Amino acid sequence: MNEPFKQGEANRKVLEADETAEGRLDAWLATMLEGEFSRNRIKSLIEEGAVSINGVAKIEPKRKVRPGDLIVIDLPEPLDPEPQGEDIPLDVLYEDEDLIVIAKPAGLVVHPGAGNWTGTLVNALIHHCGDSLSGIGGVRRPGIVHRLDKDTTGVMVVAKNDAAHRHLADQFADHGRTGPLERAYQAVVWGRPRQLHGTIDAPLGRGADRTKRAVKREQSEDAREAITHFEVIERFHERPDATSLASLVECRLETGRTHQIRVHMAHIGHPLIGDADYGAAFKTKANLLPDSARAVVALFDRQALHAFLLQFEHPRTGEVMHFEAPMPEDMQRLIDALKD
Template sequence: MSAHNEDTPELIGDRFIRAGSIMLEASADAAGQRLDQWLASQLGPDMSRSRVQMLIKQGAVTVGGKMIDEAKRKMIAGDSVSVVMPEPEPAEPLGENITLDVLYEDDELIVINKPAGLVVHPGAGNWTGTLVNALIHHCGDSLSGIGGVRRPGIVHRLDKETSGVMVVAKTDRAHKALSEAFADHGLTGDLERAYQALVWGIPQRPSGTVDAPLGRAADRVRRAVVPSGRDDARHAITHFTVQERFGEAQQAFATASLVECRLETGRTHQIRVHMAHIGHPVVGDPDYGQAFRTKANRLPDPLKTLVKAFPRQALHARLLAFRHPATHLTMRFEAPIPGDMEELVSGFRKL
């Protein structure tokens, strides 16, 4: 296989992330392969197969000078393939000047400490004021384009009211590598996630594992533990360790624990559902801790006032470690418990 960029013939190292025309020639071992499959293998880690398929549909790929619009077209040895790499399209939605707590940033990715109350991605009821809007404004032209659009690549999410460390891709290469790491939950690479949660009650054991599949609840917004044979059941495992215990064990109505939860899988609302499933819902959780709301009435003041006024689930993504997609070095980031949650924990400590 040989390749060159018509705009900068000698610029081989980063040719795949710049606009221009890339010329490729198929070798003998390419014969019989699908066009999209072969192109993805030749264009390297910066180009996903889905992105190649999009370019083919857009008429950006020619073979022997003829435009090809079928991704499944079979390759023939000696085929001369040209790929036109367009400039990334303007970002949608628009960027917004929203303050970000940036823990780290380079050309490939950005790591932020997300505050509680910030929605990650625009959607119904939240078309503006999201983390994506903030990142588009903050990163600007340093976004090389995810799928051909100047936008940040979201590879994992935190609930609106959950705070803590998040990593976001700025390039196709980073998006592909990080997405794969999160998809297999770090089984083939370095991925570590640890959360801190203030939960009601004191678990019987100092540590344990919740292995219970999750699926949609009746209202289709929440999640629930479901039978493993159900069509929408998704494998879910959470490991927890009790870090602190608050209150007297014999006064179960006035006890709570600070626990660390480590994810072996990453399902929607996983920690919140699993902790509620074992009888220790997250304090302040409006979806999975409703049955424990009256417990606050039995607490002494001023703790009772603190708990009743706390507006969210007391859950924080404390630690995130992953392998950098370009340097392949393991990077590790931590964020302390935010002030509102620390005040709540301190209140329980006084018990």
């Protein structure tokens, strides 16, 4: 049998043909690397000089494989496709020559990435703004100075030139400590925090699943400061023991870490309704709700989080700009159902 596939350098694949090896090089490689590369892709790599046998490249796909041959495939660095403009509707709250402010809907990814190379906010912005977006963020993130999760709704600002990008980025990096930047969110959470208002000061870092975040000890290598201020705005289905089945909470960020509100609220025992990543263990709480509310919760398929307020200093005029986005329809239905 052929020896098992060997991994050499980061972008190099090495195989050694055993005594049974025979046939065309492209066909043999397609068999050996079934599931990794198509025969057409292998043929292209051979013709591009990316495949060598016994140190000799520039060979033909039809070259015969012989026992003992050492075949090396040097893979080119993968290139991220440059995003193209797409006619995706935008809810524009404000726009001038320096920036654009939009209300992001649920389900819209902010910028292209693995699994989402099209259909993103960046694709929509390129179509809407043309070549005017700031280039500081790179081709995949033109003008993007902050993000919202795919299923989080609310206000976002995007820079349309490099000067505006730098000014806005500095404000977000400062987290409003010395300037007018404010970010406020509305979240519907399970239960009710013991305190009606408070501060969660808990560092965040990568979780066991690298796509998620977790509270970390300060000594952890990847721990980053994370501070969330919260206030309970409304309580739903209060019980005799002074607890509630759910609450509407307003959160204000002092830092802006990935998934910060979602992780922090789960950390204090009150994850967001609909949050499959950080609140899945609380799904059975819905069984305590009246039938009508339980049905609405069952159909709510995203984290109940809305970035309703964004305030910042205009990068050119210095004016304090204040924007609010109304509660999205699905979250309003959820709240109305919880009130019943």
